[in-house]
Amino acid sequence: MDFVRNITQKTPWKTQQQLFGFVLVVLVFAAMIAGIYLTITSRAAVLGREIQNLEAQITDGKRLNADLSNQLGVLLSYQSMAERAWAMGFTLASPEDIEYVTIPGYAAPQPVDLSEARPDEQQANTLPDAYTQSLWEWFEAQLVTSGLSGGGVQ
Amino acid sequence: MNYEYSWRVKLVIGVFALVGLAIPAQILRIQNSPEAGKILDQSNNYNWEVRTLYPARGSIYDRNGRLLAGNEIVYEVGVDIPRVSNPHTVALTLSVTLDLDYNDIYDTLTNPEGRLYLVADDFVLPGKVEELKKLKEELENQPDDWRAADRPSLDGLVFRAHFQRSYPEKSLGSNILGFVMHDGHGYFGVEAKYDEQLAGIPVTTLVPTDPNRAEDLPRIPDGATLILTIDRDIQAAVEEILDLSLVEHGAEAGSIVVMNPKTGEVLAMASTPRFDPNEYWDYELYFNNASEFNRAISLPYEPGSVFKILTMSGALDSGTVTPSTSFLDTGVFLIGGVPVYNWDDAAWGYQDMTGCMQHSLNVCLAWVASQLGPQKFYSYARAFGIGHPTGIDLAGEAAGRLKVPGDGDWYPVDLGTNSFGQGVAVTPIQMVMAASAIANDGRMVAPHVLYGMVQNGRQYNSPPRYLGTPISETTARTLNEMLAYSLENESSLALVPGYRLAGKTGTAQIPLPTGYYANSITNTSFIGWGPVDDPQFVVYVWIERPSSSIWGSEVAAPVFARVVEKLVVLMGIPPDSVRQALAGQ
CATH class of the missing domain: 3.30.1390 (Ribosomal Protein L30; Chain: A,)
Incomplete structure (x- = not known):
């Protein structure tokens, strides 16, 4: 302890140096925290904007799908199909033109069934929590997941 | 460092230190000032925007999955x-x-007056x-x-x-579909009837504009997708036949309905005029009033002799007559003090009930109704659904009119005239529903156009709905046989080779505004079904005011035959001989 006291009391230039060093360390640490905070915030902002763009793309995609289905409907409409069939030389069948044959196991066609699991049924939130958490919330969550936090529900 | 400069250095350090401290101090002061809260509130207002998310309107398909209405x-x-x-x-x-x-x-652009x-x-x-x-x-x-300064630019x-x-099929089935105007609401037909289900539920939500607060938009389920009982190919064929028939017979308008008598599924429903619902603003060019949009459900008329099948059903079912009951037709029958004549003003002599139906004798049917009595006659008419809407799932259905004893405008002669379809107003869909009881062993089905509804990826199908048994199974089979025999015996133009069909023609005089009936203009109708031993379809034809002939047997009956010729092909119904041979294997 005497050695330390000697250094601090008997060598004023060392004291100043230590003080300067301490302030420098604090400044560097603060700058580091601020830098990390800014980086994370800017990344979050960029990702947030990406999410908004993706939402807009999803909406555009759905709209385009519906529009394309409609265009397909136009192409497959009765009038369109009939014109193509006539152009290809087909004619309408009359009852006399038809020959009925027995096909074992044949089942008459049933009305359409449009039930299906559509992707938009998946209601799970696809946005990770990290994108909406503050730095502190994220840090707390990391502590909880790593088991270092004292609290929490078992 | 010289002493004389050291105080200056300290002064400079002190000033920088003060400025350095003052900046965070000012930051802290501003952050904790009373105005800070207001500024934060203001900025929060720009962080969110209220947005109403409208689900896409559900599509409409025919029974085979062909798009009838999309976006x-x-x-x-x-x-x-x-x-x-x-x-x-x-x-x-x-x-x-x-x-x-x-x-x-x-x-507006040069003087916006605050508009953005x-x-x-x-x-x-x-x-x-x-x-x-x-x-x-x-x-x-x-x-x-x-x-x-005036560089051309479309900035802004x-x-x-x-x-x-959008309706890819244009006018095809438009009288069933209805249309959606730019306000997003459905009008007429399916679009109006299922407007809420098709439109879905709009959701108003706060959407963050701040990318730091970006989050998933709430999932808004699209409006329900509808699958109709309509078969597009049958609908197209029936519309084509109707349009050609109107030209051929010089008729003003018409309607044809095709329904499965076992399930009540409407397979086709054609009505004139039709228009392209993509150009709904032309509505007034085509229709004088709303009831013309779909004559099959909205325009009641006096159907004439097709109504005799209901009169005869009641009489057979109540035991008032049997097919072999004999009647002497003298050409006139007095009921309520008013004489009733046959369509040809002739006397047909002795006739059994099958003969009465085959020759469509008004005198005979008026006598049958008088024997049945008004109470039973109107009771059967009600049981067949006459005078009430069928409840078909299309907007704008009319109830028609059935005068009954006790009504101020009912007279005893009405019993006689009602028996052959005059003085009673029905819609084609009412007649089709009533006929389903005869074709379906006495069980009457509710007509409907919705086959299924798809919501959240799951399809919910509409089961058949039975509306009671106005007549017994025995009566239904007896009348079926009588009507089939009648068609065969008179070599009707309604017959289709290879298929045994049952049916009845109708020719109705049209009441004038004066209250009298016009002599030269008629409504011609035909109702029929087949194959008789296993009915797959009921067809109703109504041709209004034809000029080529006034008779249903010459105008509506051949139209029925043309429809059946198409139906047996499109529905894959083999001729009776083939079908019975296959069934016997």
């Missing part, structure tokens, strides 16, 4: 006024491309918008010339995509 992209063309750099270019471009008024746009956004036009087709986008891009890529022009209803 297509159109655009709202607007002007973000503060971003406009050349109002003249914008106004001129919009006036030329979208046929808008130049002065209106130019005046102008909706120049809406529901603009993609082709026009592509044209505008291309022009805008070309102007943006022009070499910069900052000295030119914005395009917002949204849906509008």
Whole structure:
């Protein structure tokens, strides 16, 4: 302890140096925290904007799908199909033109069934929590997941 | 360092230190000042925007999955006024491309009076918008010339995509579908009846504009998808037959309904006039009033002799007559003090009940009704659903009119005239529903056009709905046989080779505004079903005011035959001999 006291009391230039060093360390640490905070915030902002763009793309995609289905409907409409069939030389069948044959196991066609699991049924939130958490919330969550936090529900 | 300079150095350090401390102090002071809260509140207002998310309107398909009504992209063309750099270019471009008024746009852009956004036009087709986008891009890529104050520019022009209803089949089935106007609401037909289900539920939500708060938009389920019982190919065939028949017979209008008598599924429902619902604004060019939109459900009329099948059903079912009951037709029958005559004013002598139906004798049926008595007659008529809407799931159904004893305008003679379908107003769909009881062993089914509804990826199908048994199974089979025999025996134009059919013609005089009936103009009808031993379809034909002939047997009956010829092909119904041979294997 005497050695330390000697250094601090008997060598004023060392004291100043230590003080300067301490302030420098604090400044560097603060700058580091601020830098990390800014980086994370800017990344979050960029990702947030990406999410908004993706939402807009999803909406555009759905709209385009519906529009394309409609265009397909136009192409497959009765009038369109009939014109193509006539152009290809087909004619309408009359009852006399038809020959009925027995096909074992044949089942008459049933009305359409449009039930299906559509992707938009998946209601799970696809946005990770990290994108909406503050730095502190994220840090707390990391502590909880790593088991270092004292609290929490078992 | 010299002493004389050290105080100056300290002063400079002190000043910098003070300034350095003052900045965070000021930050802290501002953050904790009373105004800080207000400023934060104001900024929060810009962090969120209230947005109403509209689900896409559900599509409509026929029973085989062919699209009848969908959605297509159109655009709202607007002007973000503060971003406009050349109002003249914008106004001129919009006036030329979208046929808008130049002065209106130019005046609004140069004198916005606080407006920030102008909706120049809406529901603009993609082709026009592509044209505008291309022009805008070309102007943006022009070499910069900052000295030119009036440099052409379409800055501020914005395009917002949204849906509008589209009907790929155009006029096909339009009287069933109805249409959706630009206000997003359905009118007539399925579009009106299932408007809420098709439209879905809009959700108003707060959407963050701050990217740091970006989150998933709430999932808005699209409107329900509907699958109709209609078969597009049958509908097209029936519409074509109806249109040709109207031309061939010089008729004013008409309607044909095809229904499965076992399930109540309407397979086709044609009505004239029809229009392209994509151009719904032409509605008034086609229709004088709403009841003309779909004659099959909205326009009651006096059906004439097709109604005799209900009179005879009641009489057979109550035991008043049997098929072999004999009647001496003298050519006239007095009921309620008023004489009733046959369609040809002739006397047909002794006839059994099958003969009465085969020759469509008014005198005989009036006698049958008188034997049945008014109470039983109207009781059966009600049981068949006459005078009440069928409840078909289409908007705008009419109830028709059945006068009954006790009504102020009912007279005893009405019993006689009602027995052969005069003085009673029905819609074609009412007659089809009533006939389903005869074709379906006495069980009457409710007609419907909705086969299934798809919501959240799951399809819910509509089961058949039975509306009681107005007549017994025995009566139904007896009448079936009588009507089939009648057609065969008179070599009716309704017959189709290879298929045994049951049916009845109808020719009805049309009441004039004076209260009298016109002699030379009629409504001709035919109702029939088949194959008799296993009915797959009921067909109702109504041809209004034909000029080629006034008789249902000459106008409506052949139309029925043409429809059946198409049906047996499209529904895959083999001739009776083939079917019975296969069943026997």
